[in-house]
Amino acid sequence: MTYQIGQPVRVTNRAHDGHHRTPGYVKGKTGRIERVHDAFRNPETRAYGEDGLPEVALYLVSFAREDLWPGLDGQSDERIYVDLYEHWLEEAG
Amino acid sequence: MTAPTPDHDHGHDHNHEPITDAGEPPAAARARALEKLLVEKGVIRREDIRRGIDWLVSRTPGDGARLVARAWVDPEFKARLLADARAAALELGLDPGPSPVVVAVENTDAVHHMVVCTLCSCYPRALLGPPPDWYKSLAYRSRAVSDPRGVLSEFGLELEPDVELRVLDSTADIRYLVIPRRPPGTSELGEEELAALVTRDSMIGVAQPAAPAAAAA
Numbered sequence: 001m002t003y004q005i006g007q008p009v010r011v012t013n014r015a016h017d018g019h020h021r022t023p024g025y026v027k028g029k030t031g032r033i034e035r036v037h038d039a040f041r042n043p044e045t046r047a048y049g050e051d052g053l054p055e056v057a058l059y060l061v062s063f064a065r066e067d068l069w070p071g072l073d074g075q076s077d078e079r080i081y082v083d084l085y086e087h088w089l090e091e092a093g
Numbered sequence: 094m095t096a097p098t099p100d101h102d103h104g105h106d107h108n109h110e111p112i113t114d115a116g117e118p119p120a121a122a123r124a125r126a127l128e129k130l131l132v133e134k135g136v137i138r139r140e141d142i143r144r145g146i147d148w149l150v151s152r153t154p155g156d157g158a159r160l161v162a163r164a165w166v167d168p169e170f171k172a173r174l175l176a177d178a179r180a181a182a183l184e185l186g187l188d189p190g191p192s193p194v195v196v197a198v199e200n201t202d203a204v205h206h207m208v209v210c211t212l213c214s215c216y217p218r219a220l221l222g223p224p225p226d227w228y229k230s231l232a233y234r235s236r237a238v239s240d241p242r243g244v245l246s247e248f249g250l251e252l253e254p255d256v257e258l259r260v261l262d263s264t265a266d267i268r269y270l271v272i273p274r275r276p277p278g279t280s281e282l283g284e285e286e287l288a289a290l291v292t293r294d295s296m297i298g299v300a301q302p303a304a305p306a307a308a309a310a
Contacts, residue, residue, distance in 0.1 A: 021212060021264045021265045022264070023211050023212060023262065023264060025211070025238065035196075037194070037196075037266070037267055038194065038266075040265065040266045043265070058265055058266060058267070060261075060267075062259070065238075065239075065241070065260075068238070068239075069239045072239060072240065073240075074240060074241075074242060074243070075242060075254065075258070077257060077258075078241055078242065078258045078259075078260070079257075079258070079259055079260070080238050080241075080260045080262060081259055081260065081261045081262065082262045082264055083262070083263060083264045083265040083266070083267050084264070084265070085265065
């Protein structure tokens, strides 16, 4: 597991032609590691009949809602928590 | 009402529109075609599909409610549920289902969790049964992460401004189960009576549990 709880991370902003579990609304955004879940088979290869190995670490990453949707009305302290695989994360700040 | 089709005549004495698949949603037709192909290729058997559907529709929010009620009356069980929901479900003799990992999160006076799957309809089906239709709707999936307080308000849940709101987007292998706050006026209730207050929506985090009946309070 590369990242630790509390560490800031940025979600890689890259297109991915095929099945993947990184929602577009967090790509390029910076968040904070909240939980280190475990390692799981990679859904990006499993979706095409492969074994999904090697397993990849899965993290719960939180984002400030106002960073994700600047300009939208709402309370400023709301946070959106998203499960993301390690190969979509990079060090930030 | 439209008039019965004039040439509709197959020997019974009422009139109706011809019964066809014309109104079938495209996704249903696609699922049927996929199923047929997978069966023909020997990947799955129709029996497996039927058994899978039987298992899924046999699950109900009653199982999740039992976990929550036990957590309300037994702090040590709650700690175990928060640490490893699968093991806690097995401890109560419940079926936590196949692979996806269930993580329980606790709503308190200070923190409120709500759950969404923006990519599809990931949901702790083993413990809550099939998700409600609104959970799968584009409106809920897009608005839960952009206007969560507005969505909660439409469900009739007005959070105090000082409550920290956390929206959990279950995009991967984890399924989230919310342990709602125990309602006030329930200190005399037993575990079964408490479980009856734990609604499906309260375990998704879009509602509080039901209030106890006046007589029980």
